[in-house]
Amino acid sequence: MFGDNLDRIVAAIERNYEADEIFFTKPGRQFPNRAIIKQMLKDIRRVLFPGYFGEEMLSPYTTPTYFIGDMLMNIERVLRQQVVLALKYTDEQGRCTADIEIQAADICTRFFDQLPDIQRTLLTDVQALFDGDPAAESKEEVIFAYPGLYAIYVYRIAHVLHQLQVPLLPRTMTELAHSGTGIDIGAGADIGEYFFIDHGTGVVIGETTKIGKNVKLYQGVTLGALSTRGGQRLSGVKRHPTIEDNVTIYSNASVLGGETVIGEGSVIAGSAFVTASVPPHSRVSVKSQEVSLRQPGERD
Numbered sequence: 001m002f003g004d005n006l007d008r009i010v011a012a013i014e015r016n017y018e019a020d021e022i023f024f025t026k027p028g029r030q031f032p033n034r035a036i037i038k039q040m041l042k043d044i045r046r047v048l049f050p051g052y053f054g055e056e057m058l059s060p061y062t063t064p065t066y067f068i069g070d071m072l073m074n075i076e077r078v079l080r081q082q083v084v085l086a087l088k089y090t091d092e093q094g095r096c097t098a099d100i101e102i103q104a105a106d107i108c109t110r111f112f113d114q115l116p117d118i119q120r121t122l123l124t125d126v127q128a129l130f131d132g133d134p135a136a137e138s139k140e141e142v143i144f145a146y147p148g149l150y151a152i153y154v155y156r157i158a159h160v161l162h163q164l165q166v167p168l169l170p171r172t173m174t175e176l177a178h179s180g181t182g183i184d185i186g187a188g189a190d191i192g193e194y195f196f197i198d199h200g201t202g203v204v205i206g207e208t209t210k211i212g213k214n215v216k217l218y219q220g221v222t223l224g225a226l227s228t229r230g231g232q233r234l235s236g237v238k239r240h241p242t243i244e245d246n247v248t249i250y251s252n253a254s255v256l257g258g259e260t261v262i263g264e265g266s267v268i269a270g271s272a273f274v275t276a277s278v279p280p281h282s283r284v285s286v287k288s289q290e291v292s293l294r295q296p297g298e299r300d
């Protein structure tokens, strides 16, 4: 099939390997496993919303106490292994495995301590989706089927791991959700409770975005950076906007820039392009310059 070409192709690929050190996985190190991370997200979701994504609560012989305990012990073991792999892979100080394992165990302790709070926050997101979408038949339907809730769930798990400075895993998680839903939420974004994303396809929320409570986004909204020409020099710099409490942003609007603040209670029209701050209770029309104050009692 290859004829005489095989040797030539092999040699060319080998030369490409030699041109960049990223091709040579570091000796004794191994990447975390994407399939295992995906399964772990499923298992955590089964604990937070039992019965929705597995058979667990249907058996009369299973009490929640044993189910939760058993699941958490298994998830902890898997998470700890993946955190060890991620820490080892990215380690630049040549730390010994024992030290890395201690750090991973500590990260897991802190992560699981926060799990009940993540669950409570997710319930506020479920409520926001149900309250905000007249097409939702029930909160159960939101949990079972809504892509917005799934993306928010994965984000809330990934965000805690990001705060605990776990490398590789948070991004892997949010990209798994992105590929399944079309909703891209950076794990570093800081998002308050009662968060609502309806439909969701094409929503992008950059990693330094700050979002208050009770914020609503529709499909195609970008909360992005103004310019990324600075490349890695902008790493860690606030590049994405701040959205205060009770803001609604309609479909395909772009709000860009690290210093851009959308004041509390504002409404941004669909397809608006906003690169400057607007005061609380603004109504922003398609051209970002056209900003007027919302009248008291005026509807979104």
Ligand SMILES: CC(=O)OC[C@H](N)C(=O)O
Pocket (backbone or CB within 6 Å): 204, 205, 206, 207, 223, 224, 225, 226, 228, 239
């Ligand atoms: C959402 C967005 O504008 O991202 C651009 C780039 N990935 C950054 O983080 O700056």
